[in-house]
Amino acid sequence: MRSGRTRKLKFEINVVPYIDVMLVLVVILMVAAPMTNPSVVNLPNAGPSKQAPTDYLEIAIKPDGTATVGKHSAGKPEKTLSHADLLERLQHLHETEPDLPLLIAADKEIKYDEVMQMIAGAKKLGITRVGLATK
Numbered sequence: 001m002r003s004g005r006t007r008k009l010k011f012e013i014n015v016v017p018y019i020d021v022m023l024v025l026v027v028i029l030m031v032a033a034p035m036t037n038p039s040v041v042n043l044p045n046a047g048p049s050k051q052a053p054t055d056y057l058e059i060a061i062k063p064d065g066t067a068t069v070g071k072h073s074a075g076k077p078e079k080t081l082s083h084a085d086l087l088e089r090l091q092h093l094h095e096t097e098p099d100l101p102l103l104i105a106a107d108k109e110i111k112y113d114e115v116m117q118m119i120a121g122a123k124k125l126g127i128t129r130v131g132l133a134t135k
Contacts, residue, residue, distance in 0.1 A: 045134075057093055057127075059086065059118060061106040067118075069093070071100070087121050094125055105133035 061067045066080050069089050081089055094100070102122050106115045115132070122130050 055097075055100055056131075057090065057100050057102045059090070059102065059104045061104070061110050061114060061118065063107045063109040065110075065114075071097075086118075087125070090122065090127075091125050094127055098126070101129035101131060102127050103131050103133055 055071065057069065057071055059067055059069050062080075066082065067086050068080050069086055071093060090102075104115060104118050104122075106118075119130055
C-alpha cells in the first residue's frame with residue numbers, strides 16, 4: 001500500500017434494487033385493487049337432495065324476526081314464537097322424536113347471522129341433521 005493505509009472491506013447490502021422492486025409491487029397492487037369487489041359474495045346454488053326425508057322438524061323464520069316451528073308431517077298449526085321460546089319448543093320436539101332432521105327456512109330479508117344462530121342452537125340441543133330450505 002502506498003500511503004500506509006489499509007483498506008477495510010465493507011459488508012453492506014445494496015438496497016437500491018430492492019426499493020425499486022417494492023415500488024413496482026406497490027404500483028401493481030394499486031392498479032389491481034380497484035378491479036376486485038369484495039362486497040359481493042357469490043354463494044353456490046344447492047341442488048335437490050337425493051333422498052328427501054318425509055318427516056322432519058321445520059323452522060320458518062319470518063322477516064319480522066319471529067319464527068314458527070313444528071313437525072312437517074303432523075299437519076298441526078304452527079306456533080309463532082320468539083327466539084328463546086323457539087329453542088324450548090325445538091328441544092321438546094327433539095326429545096319426543098330424536099331421529100327427525102331439522103329444516104330451516106328463512107326469508108331472504110333475514111340476516112344470515114340469525115340463521116347461523118338457529119343452526120348453532122339446534123346443534124347444542126343435539127340435532128345432528130340440519131338442512132336449509134332453498135328455492
